Amino acid sequence: MPVTTSTAGEGSPITKNRDWEPEEIARVATKGKKIEELLKKQWLLTNERGSFASSTISGCNTSGYHGLLIGSPDPLVRRVMTLSACLETVLWNGQAIELSTFEFADRFAPEGYPRQQEFRRDTGVHFVYHTEPVDLCKSVYLARESDTVVVEYTFDEVREPVDFILRPFLGMRDFHSLQRADAPLFCRVTEGGVLLQNGAIDGCELRLSCPALGFSNDPQWWFDFVYRANRDRGISHAEDLWAPGIFKGHIESSGRIVFVAHLGGVSESEPMAQIDGDAIKEDLLHHQEQLMQHAGATEKVHKALCLAADQFVAKRKSANGERTTIVAGFPWFADWGRDTFISLPGLLLTTGRHDEAGSVLHTFAAAIDEGMIPNRFDDRTGEAQFNSVDASLWFIHAAFEYLDATGNIDEFVQRQFPALQTIIDAYHAGTRFGIHADSDGLIAAGDAKTQLTWMDAQCDGVVFTPRCGKAVEINALWHNALRRMQKFCEQQKSADAGRYAALAEQVGRSFCKLFWNEQQGYLNDTIRPDGTADASLRPNQIFAVSLPFGPPLARVQRWSIVNAVEQRLLTPYGPRTLSSHDPAYKGRYEGSPRQRDEAYHQGTVWPFLMGPFLEAYLKVRDFSAEAKSDAVELLRPLLRHLAEDACLGSISEVFEGDPPHRPGGCPAQAWSVAEVLRLYRLATMQS
DSSP states (O other): OEESSEEEETTEEEOSOOOOOOOOOEEEEOTTOOHHHHTTOEEEEEOTTSOEEEEETTSOOOSTTOEEEEEOSBTTBSOEEEEEEEEEEEEETTEEEEOOEEEOSSOEEEEOGGGEEEEEESSSEEEEEEOSSEEEEEEEEEOSSSSEEEEEEEEEEESSOEEEEEEEEEEEEETTSOOOTTOOEEEEEETTEEEEEETTSTTOEEEEEOTTSEEEEEEEEEEEEEOHHHHHTTSOOEEEEEEEEEEEEEEOSSEEEEEEEEEEOTTOOOOGGGOOHHHHHHHHHHHHHHHHHHHTOOSHHHHHHHHHHHTTEEEEEETTEEEEEEOOEETTOOOBHHHHHHHHIIIIITTTOHHHHHHHHHHHHTTOBTTBOOSEEOTTTOOEEOOOSSHHHHHHHHHHHHHHHHOOHHHIIIIIHHHHHHHHHHHHHOOGGGOEEOTTSOEEBOOTTOOOSSOOOEETTEESSOOOBEEHHHHHHHHHHHHHHHHHHHHTTOTHHHHHHHHHHHHHHHHHHHHEETTTTEEOSEEOTTSOEEOOOOGGGGHHHHSTTOOOOOHHHHHHHHHHHHHHTEETTEEBSSOTTSTTOOOOOOSSHHHHHHHHTTTOBOGGGHHHHHHHHHHHTTTOHHHHHHHHHHHHHHHHHHHHSSBTTSOOSEEOSSTTOOEESOSEEHHHHHHHHHHHHHHHSOO
């Protein structure tokens, strides 16, 4: 089948060139690079359904979460890894020129990476290849509003005719698991494309189409693909993938081939030919332009941060339709209450996305129960889970930040304020997990077996960072919530203002008395149930300075707190979670899941904490021009990481406490991006 042009949809010819002008996020010269170097850098595309595509810049999957289409039949739950990868082969003069790279136990096969010249990331990702007969670019685009991936092959220069073969590899499995060759996969060829199902997964079907190439049945199982990231984490790392057949055509001149994969319900009737790849690209570009306009982003760093922020904004289905939410991190998290409300000011308010911010607040407020905001929704069932003390307090903070940003008092009074009152009343009187206001007004929570703060790692019943009792950031948030409620009620001339003021006064006095450690010159981390203090030097205390209504600490105390965090915890990527001089400190984040959990909050660096640290740094220096300049400089390593390291165009969940501070955890984390964006804007805005 000669190919000079191709079609993305029936009767919709694609010309060779279009005047696309997307914002470039990353560009990496790959020519001559060793495969080990190429495997360290990843890319990520996401959509509004919480679905995604991701791999390394060589196209070789190193994680069980890598693939060209990880879709969500019921957003954001039941995510399914469908199209894992494609084997691309150019046939010329009896030679098979491979473009793809896969890793097996003892070798890479095939090894197409030496032919790759460049990787680029904008609204999609692009892999540029040079071979003797042809030069081509492989581009991947993920549709915003459907689980559709477009893989486009642009043959820029055809020096001699070739045949092009495309073999798709399928997973069709829960994205948290791996597939073996006994999976019940089925294939059916129709006029509009190839339909695939897994007999064990109800309600979804993958449809493949490539109008410019003919399809031939040639089912094969390929065994034991190795995912080195899984292996390094001490979890299952070998997978079998199924290839139902091949798409093949003859290339005689320059042109484009468009391959489309779409995950939908088995009852869908829309033919594949109606999916227009060009329309998907135009929509992505238009969306990117709108983001820049809403955010007022005109310079490179601000644009890059706004585009990074957008990747976490998704929609969750509910009984009342779709509502906006925030995915905590890719590839394995869904939406978590704590992460959502720490992230909301940076991701949505700083970028001018006020309507979506209101929708997020409404999504979680609708699920409030016993005065608690859900900490998460189950990945498979979507059921709300309530197992945190701080998610509800961060909700209050985010709601008032939303009010300050929008001035929309009517909506706030109708939708958010009743939820805030419910939370305050429940926390004061007592709710799940022993969360209650003690006689001194401070919030106590949990016991030796529960982990309710953000430092929540545990494995096999072992709690690695015990913080039951009165945690410092929980009570800073509690004081902040009471003062904000007081201020709002005073503005509304509500009699409740006096009650909130009295509670806040008590909490402020008790906080300063119990948490200030005069000997150490910083705040205790936790007051245990027996009244003793855990004086471990941790960054949680910084919230007592950074929050809008921090406890009434003396100015010299606030300075001392900021100095302690800066001098004894700070790294180029944020504060360590524990002083490196503490006997319990763990400087490496590596090994098995248990080993990683042990280190998770025992010295590991969390870049989201750079946000409250820099805000506190600016506050004690009265937001001077010099302090703002210092803040921008302190953000530079994270901005370089965004552009050059790990997941290109995003910021990792954690870094190791010990130099060189290798990134780890989720390669793209919402609150990491959100807090860097928020503080970058705070430090660069004109006074």
